[in-house]
Amino acid sequence: MLKVLGFGLGATPKQIPLPPPKPVTGVNIEDAVLARRSIREYIDKPLTMNQLSLLLWSAQGITELRHGLRAAPSAGATYPIELYVVVGEGGVEGLGKGVYRYVPQNHSLILHKPGDVREELAEAALKQPWVKEAPVTLVFCAIFARTTVRYGRRGFRYVFMDVGHAAQNVYLMATALGLGTVGVGAFNDEEVTAVLGLKGEEVPTYLMPVGVPSSNAPKSSTFEELEKYFRGRHG
Numbered sequence: 001m002l003k004v005l006g007f008g009l010g011a012t013p014k015q016i017p018l019p020p021p022k023p024v025t026g027v028n029i030e031d032a033v034l035a036r037r038s039i040r041e042y043i044d045k046p047l048t049m050n051q052l053s054l055l056l057w058s059a060q061g062i063t064e065l066r067h068g069l070r071a072a073p074s075a076g077a078t079y080p081i082e083l084y085v086v087v088g089e090g091g092v093e094g095l096g097k098g099v100y101r102y103v104p105q106n107h108s109l110i111l112h113k114p115g116d117v118r119e120e121l122a123e124a125a126l127k128q129p130w131v132k133e134a135p136v137t138l139v140f141c142a143i144f145a146r147t148t149v150r151y152g153r154r155g156f157r158y159v160f161m162d163v164g165h166a167a168q169n170v171y172l173m174a175t176a177l178g179l180g181t182v183g184v185g186a187f188n189d190e191e192v193t194a195v196l197g198l199k200g201e202e203v204p205t206y207l208m209p210v211g212v213p214s215s216n217a218p219k220s221s222t223f224e225e226l227e228k229y230f231r232g233r234h235g
């Protein structure tokens with residue numbers, strides 16, 4: 001099974017195991033879909049390791065052991081996404097600042113680059129303040145060749161669909177955990193690549209700052225309000 005998941009028993013860099021995913025929120029899917037908003041203001045509170053674990057698992061974690069299938073669908077199960085986590089100073093309880101790479105195969109993190117890079121990352125993201133202020137930012141990178149080797153040019157669009165699926169899982173998981181996030185597509189590719197110290201084949205596609213929402217974060221309407229609204233618009 002380890003081999004199927006692409007993870008042998010050979011030498012591996014130092015890994016930080018994440019707590020195993022467990023159902024904890026009790027939030028149903030209807031409520032999570034309703035409540036999801038893009039949240040750009042956070043209070044000064046760290047995430048817990050359990051929260052980080054569930055966010056990463058929802059994005060790219062293993063959900064089926066036989067073939068190593070993951071939480072988000074992927075064209076031909078080619079899995080082009082490499083997921084990085086930018087952790088600020090005190091951003092996650094029990095985890096030092098730095099850039100980490102998520103390893104889906106054993107649900108762990110590997111320290112990729114030490115230090116708090118949030119300010120530089122925000123600069124690279126056209127100075128969007130929420131990138132600097134969030135305790136944590138997930139960075140979805142893509143290795144296009146994993147998908148285009150099978151699907152040719154069409155593979156490019158599939159990769160972005162993969163990223164969208166994974167990011168939506170993070171939006172919903174963050175909502176269910178009482179956290180807030182926003183998908184950030186506006187950034188300078190070369191600058192983000194340099195800030196994260198990415199290898200040439202890894203292309204940053206989407207950033208998701210995550211934090212505990214501030215009290216003036218935008219709120220969705222209620223189901224009751226929607227029902228009244230829709231009824232009023234039926235003939």
Ligand SMILES: Cc1cc2nc3c(=O)[nH]c(=O)nc-3n(C[C@H](O)[C@H](O)[C@H](O)COP(=O)(O)O)c2cc1C
Nearest residue numbers: 036037038039040128130182183184185186187218
């Ligand atoms: C592909 C994409 C790129 C986005 N890029 C940014 C961005 O760079 N900065 C930002 O603040 N919000 C960004 N957003 C969030 C949208 O502004 C947000 O989804 C929209 O205003 C609707 O609000 P809602 O997400 O609360 O429904 C992006 C959303 C998507 C789907």
